[in-house]
Amino acid sequence: MKENAVKDSKQLLLIDDDPNLILLVKDYLEFRGYEVVTAENGRKALSVLAEEMPDMIICDVMMPEMDGYTFVEQVRLDPRTSWIPVLFLSAKGQSQDRVKGLTKGADVYMVKPFEPEELVAQVESSLKQANRLIHHSGTEAEAKPKIQVPFDVELTxxxxxxxxxxxxxxxxxxxxxxxxxxxxxxxxxxxxxxxxxxxxxxxxxxxxxxxxxxx
The missing domain is CATH 1.10.10.10 (Winged helix-like DNA-binding domain superfamily/Winged helix DNA-binding domain)
Structure with a gap:
């Protein structure tokens, strides 16, 4: 119970076009104390991100309308969401598939079928790492003066x-x-x-x- 209370504030966005997998993973993560928001493809997930700011994204790769690769590229290009850790779930387990997933912007790549405990461990690890980076960035900002550039700089x-x-x-x-x-x-x-x-x-x-x- 105490473990669940610690995680109450952590919200996860789960994206997959398989309703059975969504149900199973959602139930398991909620049992472990996480709040889970779901979407059935990348396009709908972008609509969710317009309203919600999850602490982490768990995303299938092969989906209709917008696949995981395209979705994560959109997430990484948006300064508002670019920091969110992303875990890819995929039935494709070849080395080149893993490399492509990580290159496209995922932080973790897991192959289906997977053990629920391993998924939870990866989620917890990614959230801890993201928290360390946030604290590190804050410490560095305090220690170093802000970068100064001309006020009228315009980038293409x-x-x-x-x-x-x-x-x-x-x-x-x-x-x-x-x-x-x-x-x-x-x-x-x-x-x-x-x-x-x-x-x-x-x-x-x-x-x-x-x-x-x-x-």
Whole structure:
């Protein structure tokens, strides 16, 4: 009972087009003390995110209307939701499937069928990690002065996408794969942004994006 009370405030968004799986996983997670909101595909999940701000997302990969890959890309591009931990559930268990899922923006990739206890353990681990990152970011913000850039800096829509990925710690090669362009193009965008802002490196660019609520 005490364990459940600790988790009462944690809300999970569960997305899957299989109603039986939704029912089973929802019941199990609620039994463990989590509040669970559900959606049957990525498009409906985006509508849920417009109203709710879950602490974590558990998402199927293969779904009608909008699959998990497209959904998570949308989540990661929105500064409001880009920080939310995402766990992919998929029947595809090959190495390339796992790599694709993690590259698309998932934090954890689990293969169906799975043990409910393992799912709970992954959820708890992801929530703890997210909490550590939030506290770490807060400590760093107190310890370091804010990044200063000219007040009239304007980024193009593509540059805004690139800087969000930079703030997530992604390498230029990974960003190029996400946006389906060459690595040289990403390097050019980063260089242009450094020139516009007067910053010295990608680390400062990432800090500025975070402090400016762009990521």
């Amino acid at each position: 829509p593509t540059e805004q996408k690139v800087v969000q990925f930079v703030a997530r710690g992604m390498a230029n090669r990974e960003i190029a794969e996400q946006l389906n362009v060459s690595q040289r193009t990403i390097e050019s965008h980063v260089s242009n942004m450094l020139g516009k802002t007067g910053l010295h490196n990608r680390t400062e660019l990432a800090r500025w994006a975070i402090e400016s609520s762009m990521a």
